[in-house]
Structures are given as C-alpha cells and as structure tokens.
Amino acid sequence: MLTKKAKYGLKAMVDLSRLEPGRSTFVADVAVRNAIPKKFLDAILGELRNAGMLTSKKGKAGGYMLARPAEQITIGSIVRALDGPxxxxxxxxxxxxxxxxxxxxxxxxxxxxxxxxxxxxxxxxxxxxxxxxxxxxxxxxxxxxxxxx
Known part of the structure; x- marks a missing residue:
C-alpha cells in the first residue's frame, strides 16, 4: 500500500513538474496548493533532494525544483525513495x-x-x-x- 508520505511526495513532484525549467517554488506554496502539511512536506522534499530528484536554493529567490526533466524521473523511483522497496x-x-x-x-x-x-x-x-x-x-x-x- 502506498503510504501518505509517498502520496504527498508524488503530488508535490507533479506540482514541481509544472514549473518552467530552472524555476523554483517554496515548500509553503507547494503545501498550500496540494493540501499537504508543510512540516511533513519539508521532510519529504528533503528525502527527494537527497535521492537526487530535486535541487534546492536558499533565500528570497529560493525553493525547490526538479533536478532533471520530468520525463527522466520514473514514478517507481519516487515511490522507492520515499517508501522503500x-x-x-x-x-x-x-x-x-x-x-x-x-x-x-x-x-x-x-x-x-x-x-x-x-x-x-x-x-x-x-x-x-x-x-x-x-x-x-x-x-x-x-x-x-x-x-x-
């Protein structure tokens, strides 16, 4: 069964895939757009960053963005990064x-x-x-x- 963590991670990744290449968005904005608790989403996006699927920038123009094109990230790799095998x-x-x-x-x-x-x-x-x-x-x-x- 897909955990809530993986479900939220998938929703957030879809949200991020809608950004123009090179653009980032803040965790709080992703959380609001997808009805995900921000604190939980912070941890999820951190795991996806550690897995090499996201990059992040700090500061006023910071936030998260995909590390590579959405066409190159499989759903299986996202689920494995968050839920394991x-x-x-x-x-x-x-x-x-x-x-x-x-x-x-x-x-x-x-x-x-x-x-x-x-x-x-x-x-x-x-x-x-x-x-x-x-x-x-x-x-x-x-x-x-x-x-x-």
Missing amino acids: LAPIPCASRSAYVPCDDCRDVKACQVRLMMLDVRDQISSVLDERSLADMRDIGENGMTSFVYQI
Whole structure:
C-alpha cells in the first residue's frame, strides 16, 4: 500500500513538474496548493533532494525544483525513495530481501511466488511511467493509461 508520505511526495513532484525549467517554488506554496502539511512536506522534499530528484536554493529567490526533466524521473523511483522497496512482502523484494521465519522452502512457497508476480507487475507499471506521464493524466484530455498486463 502506498503510504501518505509517498502520496504527498508524488503530488508535490507533479506540482514541481509544472514549473518552467530552472524555476523554483517554496515548500509553503507547494503545501498550500496540494493540501499537504508543510512540516511533513519539508521532510519529504528533503528525502527527494537527497535521492537526487530535486535541487534546492536558499533565500528570497529560493525553493525547490526538479533536478532533471520530468520525463527522466520514473514514478517507481519516487515511490522507492520515499517508501522503500515495492515488494508487498520482504521475501519478494529484489533490493531488500529478507526470508520469512516460517518459510521452509522459498523456491516452493506459494505466497512468495504470488508476491513475486505482484512485485513485478507493480514495478512494471511504476517504472514505465514518468513524472511527466503522471502530470499529464487529467490534463490535455488524458484520463488514464491503457495497461496491457
């Protein structure tokens, strides 16, 4: 399940993707436009900056902006930066695998095998969609993506 932190992070990143290249905006403005608590958003944007997706400037003309074009930032990378691995259970994770205490055979565990497929489907969707794609949903007459799963 997507946490509130990742949801707010996605909303803020979409907001920032609407800025003209090279322009920045203040956290408080992003928070107001998206109904996100400013203190929480400060922490979220800091994590996204540390992950290399945002840059920030201090001062009167400061604020946050995307570190690279929205077309080059995947939704999966944003979610991973804020929520960690996409796998629904630790034993199905590629980057943070942890075996279950109650599992006798990871190669035959039906729960794990199903969750590997779930992880792969989630990853496929989120890693194939860019921030620009997400921004454009609901704009320019686009209402959704057509998925072929």
